[in-house]
Amino acid sequence: MMRSFAPESLMMSHGYKPELSEGAVKCPIFQTSTFVFKSAQEGKDFFELAYGKREKNPGEQPGLIYSRLNNPDLQILEERLALWDKADECAVFESGMSAISTVLLEFLRPGDGMLYSKPVYGGTDHFINKLMPQYQIKGLGFTNSMNEEEMLALAKGKNIKLIYVETPANPTNALFDLKLCRKVADQLSTSESPVYVVVDNTYMGPLWQHPLELGADLVVYSATKYIGGHSDLIAGAVLGRSELMSRVRRLRTFLGNMAGPWTGWLLMRSLETLKVRMSQQALNAEKVADFLRDHPKVSKVYYLGHLTESDPQYQIFKSHLTCAGAMVSFDVKGGEKEAFRFLDSLKLFKLAVSLGSTESLAEHPATMTHSDVDEKDRIEIGISENLVRLSIGVEHFEDLIWDISQALDQIDR
Numbered sequence: 001m002m003r004s005f006a007p008e009s010l011m012m013s014h015g016y017k018p019e020l021s022e023g024a025v026k027c028p029i030f031q032t033s034t035f036v037f038k039s040a041q042e043g044k045d046f047f048e049l050a051y052g053k054r055e056k057n058p059g060e061q062p063g064l065i066y067s068r069l070n071n072p073d074l075q076i077l078e079e080r081l082a083l084w085d086k087a088d089e090c091a092v093f094e095s096g097m098s099a100i101s102t103v104l105l106e107f108l109r110p111g112d113g114m115l116y117s118k119p120v121y122g123g124t125d126h127f128i129n130k131l132m133p134q135y136q137i138k139g140l141g142f143t144n145s146m147n148e149e150e151m152l153a154l155a156k157g158k159n160i161k162l163i164y165v166e167t168p169a170n171p172t173n174a175l176f177d178l179k180l181c182r183k184v185a186d187q188l189s190t191s192e193s194p195v196y197v198v199v200d201n202t203y204m205g206p207l208w209q210h211p212l213e214l215g216a217d218l219v220v221y222s223a224t225k226y227i228g229g230h231s232d233l234i235a236g237a238v239l240g241r242s243e244l245m246s247r248v249r250r251l252r253t254f255l256g257n258m259a260g261p262w263t264g265w266l267l268m269r270s271l272e273t274l275k276v277r278m279s280q281q282a283l284n285a286e287k288v289a290d291f292l293r294d295h296p297k298v299s300k301v302y303y304l305g306h307l308t309e310s311d312p313q314y315q316i317f318k319s320h321l322t323c324a325g326a327m328v329s330f331d332v333k334g335g336e337k338e339a340f341r342f343l344d345s346l347k348l349f350k351l352a353v354s355l356g357s358t359e360s361l362a363e364h365p366a367t368m369t370h371s372d373v374d375e376k377d378r379i380e381i382g383i384s385e386n387l388v389r390l391s392i393g394v395e396h397f398e399d400l401i402w403d404i405s406q407a408l409d410q411i412d413r
Protein backbone atom coordinates (compact mmCIF):
# COMPACT_ATOMS: atom_id res chain seq x y z
CA MET A 1 0.00 0.00 0.00
CA MET A 2 1.21 3.51 -0.74
CA ARG A 3 0.45 6.59 1.25
CA SER A 4 -0.24 9.88 -0.48
CA PHE A 5 2.28 12.22 1.08
CA ALA A 6 1.66 15.88 1.87
CA PRO A 7 3.34 18.35 -0.50
CA GLU A 8 5.95 19.38 2.11
CA SER A 9 7.02 15.74 2.39
CA LEU A 10 7.58 15.54 -1.36
CA MET A 11 9.51 18.78 -1.94
CA MET A 12 12.88 17.03 -1.49
CA SER A 13 12.29 14.18 -3.92
CA HIS A 14 9.26 14.44 -6.21
CA GLY A 15 9.99 14.10 -9.92
CA TYR A 16 13.75 13.52 -9.54
CA LYS A 17 15.49 10.23 -10.36
CA PRO A 18 18.99 10.05 -8.77
CA GLU A 19 19.99 7.18 -11.11
CA LEU A 20 19.84 9.58 -14.05
CA SER A 21 22.36 11.91 -12.32
CA GLU A 22 25.20 9.69 -11.01
CA GLY A 23 23.19 9.00 -7.85
CA ALA A 24 23.35 12.63 -6.68
CA VAL A 25 20.85 13.05 -3.84
CA LYS A 26 20.01 16.55 -5.08
CA CYS A 27 18.99 17.49 -8.59
CA PRO A 28 22.07 19.07 -10.24
CA ILE A 29 21.90 22.32 -12.19
CA PHE A 30 21.50 21.31 -15.82
CA GLN A 31 23.40 24.31 -17.16
CA THR A 32 23.03 23.35 -20.79
CA SER A 33 21.29 24.87 -23.79
CA THR A 34 20.71 21.65 -25.74
CA PHE A 35 20.40 17.86 -25.22
CA VAL A 36 21.90 14.94 -27.17
CA PHE A 37 19.47 12.54 -28.89
CA LYS A 38 20.25 8.79 -28.85
CA SER A 39 19.16 8.52 -32.49
CA ALA A 40 17.58 10.57 -35.26
CA GLN A 41 14.31 8.71 -34.69
CA GLU A 42 14.31 9.77 -31.02
CA GLY A 43 14.85 13.40 -32.06
CA LYS A 44 11.91 13.12 -34.44
CA ASP A 45 9.69 11.57 -31.73
CA PHE A 46 10.58 14.28 -29.20
CA PHE A 47 9.81 17.08 -31.65
CA GLU A 48 6.48 15.58 -32.69
CA LEU A 49 5.38 15.60 -29.07
CA ALA A 50 6.82 19.00 -28.22
CA TYR A 51 5.11 20.67 -31.17
CA GLY A 52 1.82 18.90 -30.51
CA LYS A 53 1.83 17.01 -33.83
CA ARG A 54 0.50 13.87 -32.15
CA GLU A 55 -0.86 12.65 -28.81
CA LYS A 56 1.42 11.08 -26.20
CA ASN A 57 1.65 7.26 -26.43
CA PRO A 58 0.74 5.49 -23.16
CA GLY A 59 3.63 5.95 -20.69
CA GLU A 60 5.64 8.13 -23.06
CA GLN A 61 7.59 10.97 -21.42
CA PRO A 62 8.35 14.17 -23.32
CA GLY A 63 12.06 14.05 -24.22
CA LEU A 64 14.62 16.75 -23.54
CA ILE A 65 15.36 18.85 -26.63
CA TYR A 66 16.51 22.40 -25.98
CA SER A 67 16.34 24.51 -22.81
CA ARG A 68 13.84 27.02 -24.22
CA LEU A 69 11.37 24.10 -24.55
CA ASN A 70 12.28 22.08 -21.47
CA ASN A 71 15.06 21.56 -18.94
CA PRO A 72 15.14 19.12 -15.99
CA ASP A 73 15.48 21.90 -13.40
CA LEU A 74 12.31 23.52 -14.69
CA GLN A 75 10.37 20.31 -15.27
CA ILE A 76 11.03 18.91 -11.81
CA LEU A 77 10.31 22.28 -10.21
CA GLU A 78 7.03 22.52 -12.12
CA GLU A 79 5.93 19.05 -11.00
CA ARG A 80 6.66 19.99 -7.37
CA LEU A 81 4.97 23.36 -7.52
CA ALA A 82 1.84 21.82 -9.06
CA LEU A 83 1.36 19.63 -5.95
CA TRP A 84 0.42 22.54 -3.66
CA ASP A 85 -2.46 23.75 -5.82
CA LYS A 86 -3.34 20.24 -7.04
CA ALA A 87 -2.94 21.52 -10.60
CA ASP A 88 -2.54 19.29 -13.67
CA GLU A 89 0.40 21.34 -14.85
CA CYS A 90 2.63 24.26 -14.06
CA ALA A 91 4.85 26.48 -16.23
CA VAL A 92 7.61 28.58 -14.68
CA PHE A 93 8.57 31.97 -16.12
CA GLU A 94 11.47 34.36 -15.74
CA SER A 95 9.28 36.79 -13.76
CA GLY A 96 5.79 37.16 -12.33
CA MET A 97 5.14 39.81 -14.98
CA SER A 98 6.11 37.45 -17.81
CA ALA A 99 3.74 34.81 -16.38
CA ILE A 100 0.90 37.35 -16.17
CA SER A 101 1.50 39.02 -19.54
CA THR A 102 1.81 35.65 -21.32
CA VAL A 103 -1.57 34.54 -19.93
CA LEU A 104 -3.25 37.81 -20.95
CA LEU A 105 -1.76 37.69 -24.44
CA GLU A 106 -2.76 34.06 -24.93
CA PHE A 107 -6.40 34.41 -23.88
CA LEU A 108 -7.28 37.90 -25.20
CA ARG A 109 -7.53 39.15 -28.78
CA PRO A 110 -8.13 42.59 -30.35
CA GLY A 111 -11.70 43.66 -29.60
CA ASP A 112 -11.90 41.64 -26.38
CA GLY A 113 -12.52 43.02 -22.91
CA MET A 114 -11.38 41.91 -19.47
CA LEU A 115 -12.73 42.56 -15.99
CA TYR A 116 -9.99 43.03 -13.39
CA SER A 117 -10.08 43.54 -9.64
CA LYS A 118 -8.95 46.91 -8.33
CA PRO A 119 -6.28 47.44 -7.11
CA VAL A 120 -3.92 45.06 -8.90
CA TYR A 121 -0.13 44.95 -8.68
CA GLY A 122 1.41 48.08 -10.28
CA GLY A 123 3.11 46.21 -13.13
CA THR A 124 -0.12 44.36 -13.94
CA ASP A 125 -2.06 47.64 -13.83
CA HIS A 126 0.40 49.19 -16.28
CA PHE A 127 0.15 46.20 -18.63
CA ILE A 128 -3.67 46.28 -18.55
CA ASN A 129 -4.15 50.04 -18.85
CA LYS A 130 -1.14 51.23 -20.86
CA LEU A 131 -0.09 48.30 -23.08
CA MET A 132 -3.22 46.22 -23.77
CA PRO A 133 -5.14 49.20 -25.26
CA GLN A 134 -2.44 49.36 -27.95
CA TYR A 135 -3.71 45.93 -29.03
CA GLN A 136 -7.39 47.04 -28.82
CA ILE A 137 -7.97 45.09 -25.60
CA LYS A 138 -9.85 46.90 -22.86
CA GLY A 139 -9.59 46.37 -19.10
CA LEU A 140 -12.50 47.31 -16.82
CA GLY A 141 -11.79 47.51 -13.10
CA PHE A 142 -14.19 46.26 -10.42
CA THR A 143 -13.96 46.66 -6.65
CA ASN A 144 -14.84 44.16 -3.93
CA SER A 145 -17.92 46.19 -3.01
CA MET A 146 -19.62 45.31 -6.32
CA ASN A 147 -22.27 42.58 -6.43
CA GLU A 148 -23.21 40.22 -9.25
CA GLU A 149 -25.62 42.64 -10.97
CA GLU A 150 -23.11 45.48 -10.85
CA MET A 151 -20.38 43.30 -12.33
CA LEU A 152 -22.68 42.07 -15.10
CA ALA A 153 -23.71 45.68 -15.84
CA LEU A 154 -20.04 46.67 -16.11
CA ALA A 155 -19.39 43.77 -18.48
CA LYS A 156 -22.42 44.41 -20.70
CA GLY A 157 -21.53 44.80 -24.37
CA LYS A 158 -17.79 44.67 -23.65
CA ASN A 159 -17.03 41.23 -25.14
CA ILE A 160 -15.49 40.03 -21.88
CA LYS A 161 -13.21 36.98 -22.24
CA LEU A 162 -11.35 36.99 -18.94
CA ILE A 163 -11.88 37.91 -15.30
CA TYR A 164 -8.57 38.67 -13.61
CA VAL A 165 -8.52 38.77 -9.80
CA GLU A 166 -5.82 39.59 -7.30
CA THR A 167 -6.93 38.61 -3.80
CA PRO A 168 -6.13 39.62 -1.12
CA ALA A 169 -5.43 42.99 -2.72
CA ASN A 170 -2.19 44.75 -2.04
CA PRO A 171 -1.64 46.72 0.27
CA THR A 172 -4.91 46.73 2.23
CA ASN A 173 -5.69 42.98 2.22
CA ALA A 174 -9.14 43.56 0.65
CA LEU A 175 -10.66 40.18 -0.27
CA PHE A 176 -12.55 39.33 -3.48
CA ASP A 177 -15.14 36.56 -3.64
CA LEU A 178 -13.81 34.05 -6.17
CA LYS A 179 -17.07 32.09 -6.22
CA LEU A 180 -18.85 35.27 -7.28
CA CYS A 181 -16.25 35.84 -10.01
CA ARG A 182 -16.82 32.28 -11.24
CA LYS A 183 -20.57 32.87 -11.31
CA VAL A 184 -20.19 36.08 -13.32
CA ALA A 185 -17.77 34.32 -15.72
CA ASP A 186 -20.29 31.51 -16.26
CA GLN A 187 -23.06 34.01 -16.98
CA LEU A 188 -20.87 35.75 -19.56
CA SER A 189 -19.67 32.51 -21.17
CA THR A 190 -21.12 31.01 -24.34
CA SER A 191 -20.45 27.50 -25.60
CA GLU A 192 -18.06 28.78 -28.31
CA SER A 193 -16.50 31.43 -26.14
CA PRO A 194 -15.79 30.58 -22.51
CA VAL A 195 -14.83 33.30 -20.04
CA TYR A 196 -11.87 32.24 -17.94
CA VAL A 197 -11.09 33.28 -14.36
CA VAL A 198 -7.42 33.95 -13.63
CA VAL A 199 -6.23 34.57 -10.06
CA ASP A 200 -2.98 36.16 -8.93
CA ASN A 201 -2.37 34.15 -5.75
CA THR A 202 1.03 35.67 -4.90
CA TYR A 203 -0.06 36.96 -1.49
CA MET A 204 -1.45 33.68 -0.15
CA GLY A 205 -0.10 30.88 -2.23
CA PRO A 206 0.69 28.28 -2.67
CA LEU A 207 -0.07 27.43 0.96
CA TRP A 208 -3.05 29.37 2.26
CA GLN A 209 -5.45 29.79 -0.68
CA HIS A 210 -6.16 27.41 -3.57
CA PRO A 211 -8.08 29.33 -6.25
CA LEU A 212 -8.41 26.33 -8.58
CA GLU A 213 -10.61 24.69 -5.94
CA LEU A 214 -12.68 27.89 -5.71
CA GLY A 215 -13.53 27.96 -9.41
CA ALA A 216 -10.52 29.64 -11.02
CA ASP A 217 -9.24 28.31 -14.36
CA LEU A 218 -5.65 29.48 -13.94
CA VAL A 219 -3.49 30.63 -11.05
CA VAL A 220 -0.53 32.96 -11.53
CA TYR A 221 2.32 33.73 -9.15
CA SER A 222 5.18 36.05 -8.72
CA ALA A 223 7.54 33.30 -7.51
CA THR A 224 9.86 36.15 -6.55
CA LYS A 225 7.82 36.43 -3.35
CA TYR A 226 6.92 33.52 -0.98
CA ILE A 227 7.84 30.72 -3.38
CA GLY A 228 11.39 32.03 -3.88
CA GLY A 229 11.29 33.50 -0.40
CA HIS A 230 14.87 34.76 -0.04
CA SER A 231 14.88 38.02 -2.07
CA ASP A 232 17.52 36.55 -4.37
CA LEU A 233 15.68 35.80 -7.61
CA ILE A 234 12.92 36.95 -9.97
CA ALA A 235 10.49 34.32 -11.32
CA GLY A 236 6.84 33.57 -12.04
CA ALA A 237 4.52 30.61 -12.48
CA VAL A 238 1.17 29.70 -14.06
CA LEU A 239 -0.86 26.64 -13.01
CA GLY A 240 -4.04 25.02 -14.23
CA ARG A 241 -5.57 22.20 -16.23
CA SER A 242 -3.69 20.70 -19.17
CA GLU A 243 -6.03 22.03 -21.86
CA LEU A 244 -5.23 25.65 -20.92
CA MET A 245 -1.65 25.03 -19.82
CA SER A 246 -0.66 23.63 -23.21
CA ARG A 247 -1.64 27.02 -24.69
CA VAL A 248 0.34 28.90 -22.01
CA ARG A 249 3.34 26.64 -22.50
CA ARG A 250 3.27 27.04 -26.27
CA LEU A 251 3.30 30.84 -26.07
CA ARG A 252 6.13 30.64 -23.51
CA THR A 253 8.14 28.55 -25.96
CA PHE A 254 7.82 31.19 -28.67
CA LEU A 255 8.17 34.27 -26.48
CA GLY A 256 11.14 32.52 -24.89
CA ASN A 257 10.36 33.86 -21.40
CA MET A 258 10.91 30.64 -19.42
CA ALA A 259 13.15 30.74 -16.33
CA GLY A 260 16.70 29.44 -16.70
CA PRO A 261 18.12 26.32 -14.98
CA TRP A 262 19.87 28.28 -12.22
CA THR A 263 16.62 29.99 -11.22
CA GLY A 264 14.84 26.63 -11.41
CA TRP A 265 17.41 25.09 -9.09
CA LEU A 266 17.17 27.97 -6.60
CA LEU A 267 13.38 27.64 -6.57
CA MET A 268 13.61 23.90 -5.88
CA ARG A 269 15.82 24.68 -2.89
CA SER A 270 13.27 27.29 -1.78
CA LEU A 271 10.36 24.85 -2.03
CA GLU A 272 11.98 22.52 0.50
CA THR A 273 11.44 25.12 3.24
CA LEU A 274 8.27 26.75 1.89
CA LYS A 275 5.95 25.32 4.52
CA VAL A 276 8.19 26.07 7.53
CA ARG A 277 9.02 29.54 6.27
CA MET A 278 5.47 30.57 5.55
CA SER A 279 4.12 29.03 8.76
CA GLN A 280 6.62 30.94 10.87
CA GLN A 281 5.98 34.15 8.94
CA ALA A 282 2.24 33.83 9.60
CA LEU A 283 2.80 33.23 13.34
CA ASN A 284 5.07 36.28 13.53
CA ALA A 285 2.57 38.40 11.60
CA GLU A 286 -0.16 37.61 14.11
CA LYS A 287 2.03 38.79 17.00
CA VAL A 288 3.04 41.96 15.14
CA ALA A 289 -0.56 42.76 14.10
CA ASP A 290 -1.82 42.32 17.67
CA PHE A 291 0.92 44.61 18.97
CA LEU A 292 0.06 47.30 16.39
CA ARG A 293 -3.68 47.12 17.16
CA ASP A 294 -3.08 48.18 20.74
CA HIS A 295 -0.53 50.93 20.01
CA PRO A 296 -1.57 54.56 20.67
CA LYS A 297 0.32 55.89 17.60
CA VAL A 298 -1.50 53.51 15.22
CA SER A 299 -5.03 54.38 14.02
CA LYS A 300 -5.84 51.30 11.91
CA VAL A 301 -4.39 47.86 11.19
CA TYR A 302 -5.10 45.94 7.96
CA TYR A 303 -4.68 42.31 8.94
CA LEU A 304 -7.00 39.47 7.94
CA GLY A 305 -6.71 37.79 11.33
CA HIS A 306 -8.54 40.75 12.89
CA LEU A 307 -11.71 40.35 10.81
CA THR A 308 -14.78 39.71 12.96
CA GLU A 309 -18.01 37.94 12.06
CA SER A 310 -19.84 41.23 11.58
CA ASP A 311 -17.42 42.20 8.81
CA PRO A 312 -18.71 41.44 5.28
CA GLN A 313 -15.22 40.19 4.39
CA TYR A 314 -15.30 37.55 7.13
CA GLN A 315 -17.30 34.98 5.15
CA ILE A 316 -14.89 35.23 2.22
CA PHE A 317 -11.96 34.88 4.59
CA LYS A 318 -13.45 31.73 6.15
CA SER A 319 -14.39 30.10 2.86
CA HIS A 320 -11.25 31.00 0.84
CA LEU A 321 -8.29 31.09 3.21
CA THR A 322 -6.74 28.76 5.74
CA CYS A 323 -4.58 31.45 7.32
CA ALA A 324 -4.45 35.23 7.74
CA GLY A 325 -1.13 35.42 5.91
CA ALA A 326 1.99 37.39 6.73
CA MET A 327 1.28 40.83 5.26
CA VAL A 328 0.31 43.54 7.73
CA SER A 329 -0.41 47.15 6.81
CA PHE A 330 -1.29 49.96 9.19
CA ASP A 331 -2.12 53.66 9.37
CA VAL A 332 0.21 55.53 11.63
CA LYS A 333 -1.38 58.62 13.22
CA GLY A 334 -0.36 61.65 11.16
CA GLY A 335 0.69 61.81 7.52
CA GLU A 336 3.64 61.17 5.24
CA LYS A 337 6.08 62.85 7.66
CA GLU A 338 5.15 60.48 10.48
CA ALA A 339 5.18 57.43 8.21
CA PHE A 340 8.63 58.37 6.90
CA ARG A 341 9.91 58.98 10.43
CA PHE A 342 8.80 55.46 11.35
CA LEU A 343 10.39 53.90 8.25
CA ASP A 344 13.66 55.79 8.67
CA SER A 345 13.91 54.70 12.32
CA LEU A 346 13.68 50.93 11.74
CA LYS A 347 16.78 48.96 12.68
CA LEU A 348 15.93 45.34 11.88
CA PHE A 349 13.23 45.68 9.20
CA LYS A 350 14.68 46.58 5.80
CA LEU A 351 13.19 49.57 4.00
CA ALA A 352 12.43 47.95 0.63
CA VAL A 353 9.56 46.97 -1.65
CA SER A 354 8.74 43.32 -2.47
CA LEU A 355 7.42 40.79 0.03
CA GLY A 356 7.33 37.20 1.19
CA SER A 357 11.01 36.87 2.02
CA THR A 358 12.80 35.52 5.09
CA GLU A 359 13.70 39.06 6.16
CA SER A 360 11.03 41.52 7.22
CA LEU A 361 10.48 44.47 4.89
CA ALA A 362 8.69 47.81 5.30
CA GLU A 363 7.59 50.33 2.69
CA HIS A 364 5.30 53.32 2.01
CA PRO A 365 2.71 52.32 -0.66
CA ALA A 366 1.51 55.87 -1.51
CA THR A 367 4.98 57.02 -2.64
CA MET A 368 6.53 53.67 -3.58
CA THR A 369 4.66 50.54 -4.80
CA HIS A 370 1.41 52.41 -5.52
CA SER A 371 2.72 55.86 -6.52
CA ASP A 372 1.60 55.18 -10.11
CA VAL A 373 -2.02 54.49 -9.07
CA ASP A 374 -4.50 57.27 -9.91
CA GLU A 375 -4.93 59.56 -6.88
CA LYS A 376 -8.72 59.08 -7.00
CA ASP A 377 -8.29 55.30 -6.99
CA ARG A 378 -5.70 55.54 -4.22
CA ILE A 379 -8.16 57.31 -1.95
CA GLU A 380 -11.01 54.93 -2.85
CA ILE A 381 -8.86 51.91 -2.05
CA GLY A 382 -7.52 53.37 1.20
CA ILE A 383 -3.89 53.96 0.28
CA SER A 384 -3.36 57.06 2.37
CA GLU A 385 -0.24 59.12 3.12
CA ASN A 386 0.04 57.52 6.55
CA LEU A 387 -0.20 53.88 5.40
CA VAL A 388 2.79 51.61 5.98
CA ARG A 389 3.06 48.07 4.59
CA LEU A 390 5.00 45.34 6.37
CA SER A 391 6.05 41.98 4.99
CA ILE A 392 6.83 39.80 7.98
CA GLY A 393 9.82 37.45 7.87
CA VAL A 394 11.16 34.59 9.97
CA GLU A 395 13.03 36.59 12.64
CA HIS A 396 12.13 36.24 16.35
CA PHE A 397 8.83 38.05 16.74
CA GLU A 398 9.99 39.83 19.90
CA ASP A 399 12.80 41.44 17.92
CA LEU A 400 10.34 42.58 15.26
CA ILE A 401 8.02 44.04 17.87
CA TRP A 402 10.94 45.75 19.62
CA ASP A 403 11.94 47.33 16.31
CA ILE A 404 8.43 48.55 15.51
CA SER A 405 7.99 49.86 19.02
CA GLN A 406 11.22 51.87 19.06
CA ALA A 407 10.53 53.26 15.56
CA LEU A 408 7.02 54.37 16.60
CA ASP A 409 8.60 56.06 19.65
CA GLN A 410 10.67 58.21 17.29
CA ILE A 411 7.52 59.87 15.95
CA ASP A 412 7.03 63.04 17.97
CA ARG A 413 3.35 63.71 18.35
Ligand SMILES: *Cc1c(COP(=O)(O)O)cnc(C)c1O
Nearest residue numbers: 095096097121200202222224235
Ligand atom coordinates in the same frame (compact mmCIF):
# COMPACT_ATOMS: atom_id res chain seq x y z
C1 LIG B 1 5.60 41.18 -7.37
C2 LIG B 1 4.26 40.89 -7.87
C3 LIG B 1 4.01 40.67 -9.23
C4 LIG B 1 5.10 40.80 -10.30
O1 LIG B 1 6.06 39.81 -10.15
P1 LIG B 1 7.59 39.96 -10.64
O2 LIG B 1 8.19 38.67 -10.22
O3 LIG B 1 8.17 41.16 -9.95
O4 LIG B 1 7.57 40.16 -12.11
C5 LIG B 1 2.72 40.35 -9.63
N1 LIG B 1 1.71 40.27 -8.73
C6 LIG B 1 1.91 40.48 -7.41
C7 LIG B 1 0.76 40.37 -6.47
C8 LIG B 1 3.19 40.80 -6.94
O5 LIG B 1 3.35 41.03 -5.63
